[in-house]
Amino acid sequence: MTTNEKIEAIRSAMREAGIDVYLIPSQDAHQSEYVADYWRARAWASGFTGSAGTLVITEEKACLWVDGRYHIQAEKQVAGSSVELFKDGLAGVPSLNTWLSENVKAGSVVGFDGRTISHDAFERCKRLMPGASFKVEDLVSGVWTDRPALPQAPVEEMSLVLAGESRADKLGRVRAHLAEKKADYLMLASLDDIAWTLNLRGGDILHTPVFYAYLLVGAEKAWLFIEQAKLEKVVKASLAADGVEVCPYDGLPALLPELPAGTVALAPGRINETLYTSVPSGWKVLPEPDCTTYMKACKNPVERQNIREAHVKDGVAMVRFIKWLKERVGQAEPIDEWEAGEYLDGLRLATDGCFDLSFGTIAGYMENGASAHYSAKKGEAAVLRPEGLIVVDSGGQYRQGTTDITRTIVLGPVTDRMKFAYTLVLKGHLALARAKFLEKTSGHYLDILARQFLWQHGMDYRHGTGHGVGYVLSVHEGPQNIGRGPVQVPLEVGMVISDEPGYYPEGEFGVRIENLVMVQEAETTVDGRFLQFETLALCPYDKAAIDWSLITPEEKAQIDAYHARVYDTLAPFLNEEERTWLAEETKA
């Protein structure tokens, strides 16, 4: 089917259902950052395959909104179809919200698949179109005849040695929270929250070891809604032993009316509209962020130690990669960004305990390093020359933790401008890493430490400085973060977060330096309780990119101490040649 044929087919389903305007967003039923193919209805219907965008179909039009990352890609992909492209952010282009509020006439019936919009988003949507009525209906499945099945990857139990806290204890903490809030149930749709709570891991989403499911926790029992085939007998038995009953994936709406009515805690931004409306009348909803999100953000002592060990493994892969890359680039036969990334992925996946990447490796050479969300494609990637800088942002899913690291690597001669930018970014990265701060401090308050040196020269980067990271889970996982946005939650002991300032002069080159760090106790004095960061990542900075005249003695000591730690920790896992190379790279 062509795009136009798909849109016509949806239009005919709309007429049958009495729907005037049909919305197809990019979400799955769990508000996941990455989604399984089953949920890529917007990509299927519009032909545009990027991760974000919304398609709106009316009798006359098919309109697609995409953000700045995807203006060029979407233009190519919708060319020749009847899809009208709205490039979000460009002057004169109405946003989706503006368009809806101006173009949807009073009396119109607006439809959407209720699984793909959170209750919060639906409420906002309704306010945009006060004169419209709404109909929740999945019109795509009937038209998309070869729609992929929901993924069926097996779900495994995480042993206590890796999880550090039993399922029963976690459920106990959830129930204590519910009791405190006078709630009877917790309804979870967020996949990493469900995986964490139950000490289970799956493989339904690329690079994120979660599984499609819902979870309802009551005072005595819990109910897991999941495709039965994913669970082996032994896992089912283990769940049963902890009072977790396994039900069909779509069985939650049918179960609720059979339970004693009560108050259900849920996060309206994470629960989809279909699920939200399944709460029976007579029940009360307590809207609040999922309590498990806060619990899982503070890693327990076992997780902390495991994460450190994962980072040793990751550091070995990174060191081997950087040595190989620097040597390989000088050779006669050229390689490109994509091949470099493939080599790194191979090294990582060959590491004991590494079962996946934590996201698709980003390798951006020179001007490609300056473009946000650049992803090298096989056969279309830039060839690496023995000069300039390449930004490599990558990570692994290990049995012992999730990693995420960025290094900007010198491939040959670099300009003073590159060294200047690299050094300012490094100074900010180091200042944040060595910060000591009073408890109850947010990432917002710390953010300027990473930007201050760039700002002194009128330079900045347009992304956050740090994102939270899960434990063998999502590589982007809140609630903590570091950035200029609204004030965030206080940083607490055990939280893992990235420290990744950058600089991106368009058309020239990119710089980003990223380590994961973990919040630790520092000291308690008469003035209060102070926290600090422990750096988890183990991989040298590139001394060839540093302008030492800008580095203070304190910073030099910090670099040297970190490099000494990198060498001492990784050397036992390296061969003679690698050790010699690392010794040189980490020499004071």
Added chain:
Amino acid sequence: MTTNEKIEAIRSAMREAGIDVYLIPSQDAHQSEYVADYWRARAWASGFTGSAGTLVITEEKACLWVDGRYHIQAEKQVAGSSVELFKDGLAGVPSLNTWLSENVKAGSVVGFDGRTISHDAFERCKRLMPGASFKVEDLVSGVWTDRPALPQAPVEEMSLVLAGESRADKLGRVRAHLAEKKADYLMLASLDDIAWTLNLRGGDILHTPVFYAYLLVGAEKAWLFIEQAKLEKVVKASLAADGVEVCPYDGLPALLPELPAGTVALAPGRINETLYTSVPSGWKVLPEPDCTTYMKACKNPVERQNIREAHVKDGVAMVRFIKWLKERVGQAEPIDEWEAGEYLDGLRLATDGCFDLSFGTIAGYMENGASAHYSAKKGEAAVLRPEGLIVVDSGGQYRQGTTDITRTIVLGPVTDRMKFAYTLVLKGHLALARAKFLEKTSGHYLDILARQFLWQHGMDYRHGTGHGVGYVLSVHEGPQNIGRGPVQVPLEVGMVISDEPGYYPEGEFGVRIENLVMVQEAETTVDGRFLQFETLALCPYDKAAIDWSLITPEEKAQIDAYHARVYDTLAPFLNEEERTWLAEETKA
């Protein structure tokens, strides 16, 4: 009358008025930080003379709440009376709010002088005592037979050369704001907002050149409510020419019903309950912060230049004072903190254009420097020895601006600990002063620049880093500030703010270093519009207190450049001996 007799007299007035619980807070009718004697009813009734505290009188009890600054003073002052003291902040001591919500029985009648509590505060109060009813009545005036009169200082017009913007233009800006917000009137009770809007200055409150008044601005006319005797004919004529009608101070409630009904913009936290309830039914209230607060925070070009000149004068007085103090302390006849402060005040007030201090000078020697809100009293102040540190926080009201400066001054040998603390505070002060930052940045986001060096050593100060300062107005004037508290308004060009980190080891010594700075354009680059601070204060730091081993080359250059500017700017106003001394103090 003894305190007990006063309380009994109020009780008898309560019985007559049918009031069970009577609240006497410390505010005036305008929510001023400092108040005239007329408004010191709580001090009169309780015997406790501090600036903050609340007295609650019931048939059985008289309870006084005071915060940590005043625990000792209040204990002495209420001793021997029936007043029961509640030391706020101590473990086991119920707060005023807790006490009210637990002790005021349903059905009680709670009374207070409606002028002394803002509408916002009254609304919070009502929620604490849902079962009570409320009666607004001034019971104190009938009992306080020698209550001081409201102050009657003359009000003067500020010339355009000093104000930089005419009254008509300011009223025009207010009216444009009202039109934008679809409001018909602005009601102002905040004294500095009224003084700024009308280009008038008074003398009703010590150290703050404001006058007791209310202002109502309509689309065509404005009404100033003020004791007529304060205004000379020529001022009245000038007001009339700008369409400002002068009415009696208490005439606002009577005027409103005579005006066309409309929407009145007002700040419920600044408008007292009596005034708030005078808004006629049929009118609408638009609650918002006073628009004039934002307008006056960004000084206009004329004000900016005048403020710079005021700081030259202030710098001369400070330099003369520090030279005198360092020389004077070594002499045979000792002086104390109070005498030192008096000498400084004399120097400042002898300066051309300085008509008042901007607050009572704080001079705290050694351990007194460590105690918050220490104020030396004549005959009870600590004697200065030729050793250690004295903190001197002071400022002047000049015709051209308001100053506020703190220097920590070395009087003789100092310990390594003192130098360490001084140097860390100075490093933070310098880091904030040299910050360059993107527009829309708040003081909250910048705050860590001033604390970072102390925090690295587990040290902190328990006050904000910076407060806004008015123009020939209040020395504490928002909305801008710099601190750890909730995110504040963005810093904008023309805002004046203090940069004053400190350190206060109890029982030892205090360090605080404060300059006023003003927000200026820095540069606009591809990454955005950057702002920076211009340092206004001109007075050397004390090199004898600096541990140079902790100072980076960048900081040294910053100190040297500042000192060179201090010398070059002030030298023309100093005599030979003073110049020689300053040259030495500011030598690179």
